Every structure is written in structure tokens, then in C-alpha cells.
Amino acid sequence: MANNSLTKIFSQTEDTRLATPGINWAMLIFLIISIVGLGLGASSFIVGHEAVYNNTREVPWGLIIATYAFWAITSTGLCIYAAISHLFGGTRMAIVSNRMVWMSIICIMAAFATIGVEIASPHTMIIYNILSPNLTSNIWWMGTLYGIAVGCMILEFFGLIKGFARFAVVFGTIAAIAEVFANSCLGGVFATLPAKPFWYGGQLPIYFLTAAFLSGAAATILFNYLAYKIRGVEMSAAVKSAMHSAGKAMTLVLILYSVATFWRLIMFFVGGTELGRIAAEALITGPLSFFFWFLEIGIGLLIPMILIIIFRLQNVAIMATAGFLILVGQFFARYNMVAAGLLVPGTPGWDNAPTYLDYVPSLIEWAVIVGSIAVVCLGFLIGERVFGKIFDQKEHH
């Protein structure tokens, strides 16, 4: 009975154009990559984190937390744009907002999968987050709020499938609010630690929210572009115009984000503590300088900016390229932020500590990251295949 009704729903939402061997193969490959990648990470539960990850007591976090933050932030961005479209209607992006809701769910799932192999005892978390909550803990709020957000988004998505418009709007709005607060708490996890002057301060949470708007717009363009690419069809004029709107949002936030990045770094050189300055120097001239100048700034900000200026948002493929580069840059921006804060020894001068501690992510850490990317690719394809019909609405309700 339940099976029957599911089949009925799917038959109304699925896009049979994608029932091709090529797509099936791609799904299978992504499934295998995600199982292998995340499975390698999960081996840490047996052999111990210290055996597979290169983190130490001085550098307790690294690439995996950064990746978690990246997916969580992207999810927030997608969820907010979708909610704005659904709630206020009439925005050009509304036509693709169902796809954004789905991808927001997928991105947060990738985030959960990533942090699931980073936390040493995730099963304990499920029990004691409920039995022994600490309301002063940013981690507690972040986990709880993202949990609420994903629950609401799933309900919202159910509403979208069944055509319960008001139901979807209500849960979509709650989800977006929860995502904004969760994102803010994620920033707060870092921003409230005086031990790490590079993170400490009120700017980081708003910086994270700006990053969410940037990544969300970039992801919207990229996923929509890919959705048409895999079908081999042209975007309709309405979807093109949605892309144009997303492109405008992306450009605006790119400028805001670049300005924030500039001032955030300058601050460490006009005063403040030595530890903050040393961390900032890790990006500018130190061990993270390649990641910072080439990947975060060059690939992630400058080239997209140049592409936007030259092509003026007229060409969707170019915009999708810019969006992709922005996402790459954002990924490394998260890594640089996490690593720069941790690479600086807390008591410089003592223990003949090097200026920067040694942390290079292990191959298994990279495997987890590849696994999480595969989760998103797989989720994207499943969404297009199973719910493709409701992703582009001719008319928005």
C-alpha cells in the first residue's frame, strides 16, 4: 500500500528522460565513491582517529571540519534563496526553487556525513545531545538547529511534491530561519574562542552568512546548468532569467565577501595580538599562502569576478563556470580559515615551537572529502531522476 502510493508519487515526479544507462552508471559510480570515501573515514572508529587523520592535540581539527562547514554553509545559502522565492513569490528564481530545496537537503546530508566521521562517537551525540544539552555550547545549537532545518526541509519538500503549497511555505520558512541561526552558531563555534585570536570576534558569524549567500547563489547556477546539461536540452527563457537573477545575487555577494575578506585580514596587521597576526601571515606568506592566493583568492574570487565583468552574466555556461570556481574557492576558504587558526602554537617561544605547527591532511582525510562530493553528485542525480518533473515549474504556485 505504502509502496503503491510511493510509486504513484514518483510516477508523477520522475523524469524518465534520465532513465538512461549513462545516468545509472554515473549514480553507481558516485555511490561507490561515497561509500569508499566515507567508509575510509569511518575506519577511524575502529583504529582510532590518530591512526587515519593527521590531526594532533594541537591541531584537533582540519580538512574534514572545513568540508563540513563548506557543505553546511552552501546548504544554508540554497535554503535561504529557496525560502525567499517561495515566501515572497514573484522572484525570478522561484521557478527553480524546488531544485534548490532538494540540493539544500543534499548538501546538509553531505555535511552530516562528513562530520559523522569526524566526531569520534556520533552515537553518543545522538543520546546526550538530548539527555544532557549544554545551552551555552555553539556546537549543541548548531547540531540541533541543522537537525530542525533538515527535518523541516524534508517536510517542505514533501509538501512541494504533493502540491501542498502553504504547508511547504510554512516549513520552508522555518527551515530557512533554523538554517540562518545554525549558520550563525557555526560561525560562533570559531568566533567565541579567545584562545584562537584569528577566529575570535564578532565578524566571523556574519562572514559565514555572507559566504552562505555567495555559495548558495553559485550552487544554484551550477546545479541548474548541470540539470540541463545532463538532459541535453536548452534552458527555457524563464529559467535563463532565473539564472540571471542568481548571477546578480552572486555578483553582489562576491563584492561584499571580497571586501569582508580584505578587512578581516587587514585587522590583524594594524594591532591586536601576536597570535592573530602570525595566523594571518600563514595565509599571506606562510604555509597556507598557495591555498590562499591561488585557490581562495585567485580561483575563488578574482577569476569569477573577471568572468562576470567580461561576460556580464549573459552566458549561462560562463556563469556556471564562475559559480563552480567560486565553490572551489569557498571550499579552500573554509580550510584556510580553520587551518590558519590552528597552525599557530598557543604559547609561542616555548618548547622551541616552530612558528607554524605541522598539519597536512592525510590521504584518508582527502578520501572523506571526495566521498562527500560524491554524496552531493549522487544526490543531485537522484533528485533529477526521481523528482525532475517538479524541479522546473512552468508556473509557480
Add this chain to the structure above:
Amino acid sequence: MDIKNLEKEQNEGIESLPSDERRKFLQMGLAVTGVFLGGTLLSLTSVSTAKGRNADPAIPADGQYPYTKHYGMIMRQNHCVGCEKCMDACVETNNVQIGHGAWRTTIQERLTPLDSGREKREFRPILCNQCNRPPCVRVCPTKATYKDPETGIIVMDDKKCIGCKTCMAACPYNARYYSHAKHAIDKCNFCIDTLLAAGEKQTACVTSCPAHVRVFGDLKDTSSEIYKLLHKPDNKIWVIRPDCGALPNVFYMNA
């Protein structure tokens, strides 16, 4: 902070406090809460409600400590010869599974070039500062780490630890590590579950130190050695990374 200069400096002591504050301190007896250090008042025996390094009225008066005992430690830093006997004693007493940076207490070392071309070698013991405003406790999502109301010691409830490692990032003193054996964070707890629980009055590191560097005791007990050292008028006392506002209960002096 340059220790060499610090040694030469005059202790500003509580004499340089405004007279009002000073009177308050003296009335408080035990709760003399600080010395001026480079213009900053370090809180010595502050409690979780203390506002911190300012001589402000929020500093609790005597008798307002929320803990039955208020354990702390003072290091006579220049006496440390770096023999690391304390580390061995700690490992043995508390069953610390060494490897992968596991320690509850360690000795830091610093070499400072001197004008003569030679180098000055200093050692500094560190361990959990059992902070009064502990960042580790604030950030823990499941209250797996908390301040014991009996002793003021920061302890672990291993079964609640999810291994998120936020407390490790939050601790200004690098006092915590993840123990795969325990499936939880491990850290110094002033031997609360080993020696103190067995009725001992001292921690393993204290009794094993041949140079009598570490002085452990109840900050509320006016007859204790730690109390006397902390409140000796011309004693220059400092803490590590006061900027973090964690209000440590581990103090340093040169004796």
C-alpha cells in the same frame, strides 16, 4: 612577557590598588584577588561569577565561593630543572596511555639568547589550569566536561563525550587530548579520582618533584602553603595567557 625583565621589576602588589579596593581586599582576607601586572589586575582566586581582571565589585567576597574546596596550584617556575619526574608520576598514577601527544602535564622549555652569546634555558610545567571561566566547559555540547562543585576541578564524564574536540580547540593551554582508549577526552584533574579519592592530600606531580616546584592546595584554606605564597605581599604572580579571560587557578612565580 619577558621573564628577565619581570624578575627585575618591582611588585606593584596590592599597594598600588586604589585605597577603596585595597581595603575591600584586606577585609576579604582570602579573596585578595590580584596583583597589578603591567597595569592588569590578575585574578587570583576568582570564581566562575567573577568579572575577571578588574578590581570591580563583582569580585566575590570571602565565603562566596561556590565550591566546597577551591583547588589550585602554584609553580615556582625558576626551580624547575626539567627532569620530567612529574610527567612520569602522572602517567603512572593516572594510567595515561602515552603516544599521540597524550599527556596530562608536561614541561615546556624555552631558550633565550643572552648578551654573552650563551643561552638561558628555562622550564615551565603546564597542566590544566582548572579555569574559573573554563572555555572547555562552555563549548562542550553534552556537558561531558564540567566544573566539580565540590572541588572546583574540571572533570570529565567520559560516557557523555562525543569526541567533537571543540574543547581542545577552545582550551588556551593545550591541556586536553582525545584518548581512543577511553573514547573520551582525557586531561589533568588534580588526581581527583586517584590520589584525592584515596584520601591523599597531594597530586602525583607534586610529590614526585625533587625541586618542590609545584605547590598544590585549597585556595580557601588560609593556612595552606599555596594561600600563603599567593598572598605574600612582595610575591610577583602571573598566569599564562590572561588575555583569554579563562581565569586560571594555576599560577606562576619565581621563588
